[in-house]
Amino acid sequence: MADPERFPEEYWGIEDPRITYIPELEKYAIAYTAYTRDGPGVALMLTKDFHQFERYNVIMQPEDKDAALLPRRINERWALIHRPVSATAAHIWISYSTDMREWGSHKMILKARLGGWWDANKIGLSPPLIETPQGWLMIYHGVKHNGAGVIYRLGLALFDLNNPENCLKRSDEWFFGPEESYELHGDVNKVVFPCGYTIAPDGDTLRIYYGAADSSIALATGSVQSMLAWLK
Numbered sequence: 379m380a381d382p383e384r385f386p387e388e389y390w391g392i393e394d395p396r397i398t399y400i401p402e403l404e405k406y407a408i409a410y411t412a413y414t415r416d417g418p419g420v421a422l423m424l425t426k427d428f429h430q431f432e433r434y435n436v437i438m439q440p441e442d443k444d445a446a447l448l449p450r451r452i453n454e455r456w457a458l459i460h461r462p463v464s465a466t467a468a469h470i471w472i473s474y475s476t477d478m479r480e481w482g483s484h485k486m487i488l489k490a491r492l493g494g495w496w497d498a499n500k501i502g503l504s505p506p507l508i509e510t511p512q513g514w515l516m517i518y519h520g521v522k523h524n525g526a527g528v529i530y531r532l533g534l535a536l537f538d539l540n541n542p543e544n545c546l547k548r549s550d551e552w553f554f555g556p557e558e559s560y561e562l563h564g565d566v567n568k569v570v571f572p573c574g575y576t577i578a579p580d581g582d583t584l585r586i587y588y589g590a591a592d593s594s595i596a597l598a599t600g601s602v603q604s605m606l607a608w609l610k
Contacts, residue, residue, distance in 0.1 A: 387414045387421065387436045394573050396446035398506045400424075407478075409445040409458065412436055420445040420460050422478060434479055438462070444470075444502035447478075448542065449509065457542060459487075459516075461502040468500040470518065472543055487543050488518065488535055496522050496531055496552045504532060505575045505586065507542075512606055514542050517586070519571060520552065530569040531555035534609045547609050554598065556591070564591025577602070 390413030398407045405424045412421035412435075420438035422445075423431045438445065438460055445460035455474040458481060462471060470488040473481040490501045497520025508515040514537040522529045531552035538544040556568045572588035582602050590596045 385412075385433065385435065387419065388412045389415050392421070394443065396503070396506050396573050398447045398449050400447070400449055402450065407447040409447055409460075411443040411445075414440055417441045418443045420458075422447070437475075437479065437481055438473070444504075446503055446506035448507060448514070452540070452542060455483075459503050459507065459542075466499075468502065470501060470503060470516075485543050487537065488516070488545060488548070490520070496520050496529075497533055498522060504572045504588075507537070508575075508577070508584075508602060509539070510602060510606060513537050513539050513546050515602065515606065515609075517572065527567060528569075529556065530571055532570060532572070534605060536606070536609060549609055553605070553608060558590070558596075560594050560596065561590040564593030566592040570596075572598075 393411045395408050395410040400407050405426050408423050410421055411418045417440035419436040419440040420442045421436050422434040425431045441463040442460055445458055448457040455476055456478050458473050460471055461468055467490050469486050469490050472485055472487050474483040475481045491498050500521040501518055504517045504519050516535040517532055519530050519532055532554040533549045533552050535545055536547040538546055556562050556570050561570055562568055569591050570588050572586045575584055575586045577584055584600045584602050586598045588596055
């Protein structure tokens with residue numbers, strides 16, 4: 379939970395933790411949004427047992443969010459997916475670090491489209507990337523603005539395993555969006571927003587936990603292989 383007295387960067391609270399298990403460290407990395415006095419920034423903590431935490435504090439200054447760590451090093455460096463915000467748009471970026479504290483080599487890897495697309499102007503990472511033999515599978519959210527407000531829906535992209543800056547495939551259409559009443563109506567209407575998943579022992583069955591209309595938590599079940607096939 380947020381502790382603004384000891385960690386002033388969490389002054390307005392925390393949200394959207396994305397958890398990645400790091401086999402090399404035998405620890406879980408939790409990338410989350412810390413709401414500072416200057417807006418949302420990306421913060422990081424590590425834990426083995428979810429009782430004691432090693433806080434790295436803010437690693438990406440405001441405004442930045444929707445972050446997750448890759449589970450292994452890429453060319454001897456840790457890689458972080460995140461979403462900085464500019465004055466006109468929000469795209470998905472990758473950054474690298476040798477110590478998880480100082481980050482650089484920033485590069486945009488997925489750009490929000492323009493015009494009437496379902497993912498125009500603003501996109502962001504949803505759960506952490508899924509490592510598959512074909513590549514890193516990304517589930518990302520796109521935000522469409524219209525006269526009735528916004529609609530949050532999910533699309534897919536695939537990135538090279540050894541060079542995650544290289545996007546191999548990207549869906550033109552969204553594959554999951556608000557349809558049920560609890561997804562269409564709530565504190566923020568027409569929103570599906572996942573931050574986590576589990577994969578069953580079969581290595582394929584995917585359980586995605588998501589926020590519905592910012593009012594409840596829901597569960598969707600799918601297949602990694604079916605998602606990869608759909609992306610083709």
